[in-house]
Amino acid sequence: MSVTTASNVDLSKPLAGRTAIVTGSGQNIGKAIALHFARAGANVVVNGHRNQAAIDKVAKEIEGLGVKALACLADVGNAEAVAAMVKKAQDKFGQVDIAVSNVSVRLRQPFHDITLEDWDATLKSNLSSAFYLARAVLPGMQKAKWGRIIHISGEDGFQGHVPFRAHSMVCKAGVHAFSKAIGVEFAAEGITANTVSPGSIDTTRDWSQYPEELAGNAPEPDPDEKNRPRRRHRDGMRISRRGQRVVHQRTGHPCERRAVHVLAVIKEDCACLKGGFYFFERIG
Secondary structure (H helix, E strand, O other), X not given: OOOOOOOOOEOOEOOOOOEEEEOOOOOHHHHHHHHHHHHOOOEEEEEEOOOHHHHHHXXXXXXXXXXXXXXXXXXXXXXXXXXXXXXXXXXXXXXOOEEEEOOOOOOOOOHHHOOHHHHHHHHHHHHHHHHHHHHHHHHHHHHHOOEEEEEEOOOHHHHOOOOOOHHHHXXXXXXXXXXXXHHHHHHHHOEEEEEEEEXXXXXXXXXXXXXHXXXXXXXXXXXXXXXXXXXXXXXXXXXXXXXHOOHHHOOEOOOHHHHHHHHHOOOHHHOOOOXXXXXXXXXX
């Protein structure tokens, strides 16, 4: 297995020789990150929970970029499933150098409607999954004296502006605290852990969980933005209350720029970054 070092790094392929796992990478931000890593030279493990066809398609796109891919269907809220996925990656590629925890379930539930089962299931999917992944990849990273762990969080865990999502908000804040814990404990071994928090991003999602964000029409955009297309969800309705909270009343697009931000905090020259929080309000 070839290993990228500071002395032999190809600036056009800074992740050549590395292997990344990106959970929830069958669509949206996870898919964009996986493809961007592949363009940077990394082999990528593409993960999803239910849709094998979706992750197979992303894996094929990655292989078309000249690197290797592994499509692995696994429930990241299950510790044994995560360990098995990492084992498959290690068997195929030899090592997992980069782990991106991206999965998130966003149920809209008033506090008194959240059952114990709802709470536990959300924490397993959105927070415990990050622990399961880190627990599985860290021994190999310690042995290699190099590793990058990224947690994808969200603005609702820090701004507290979205109602009826207590369990999700706790997880969004919790993964950042987890980044700090990993960062301070494993920094001396060449391992960093950081949090990337997207702003309002136009993604494929279950819009029934966002009724307050789809009511009415958004204000007209800034005149300087008049030539740019307005974001709409799949039924063509304009984004309203969500749009009013972001610059120029537009949500960001999930693809290239978000992936660039994630790549920026795992490069060879970013070894000093640990437990950092990177919030990007507008990327469209």
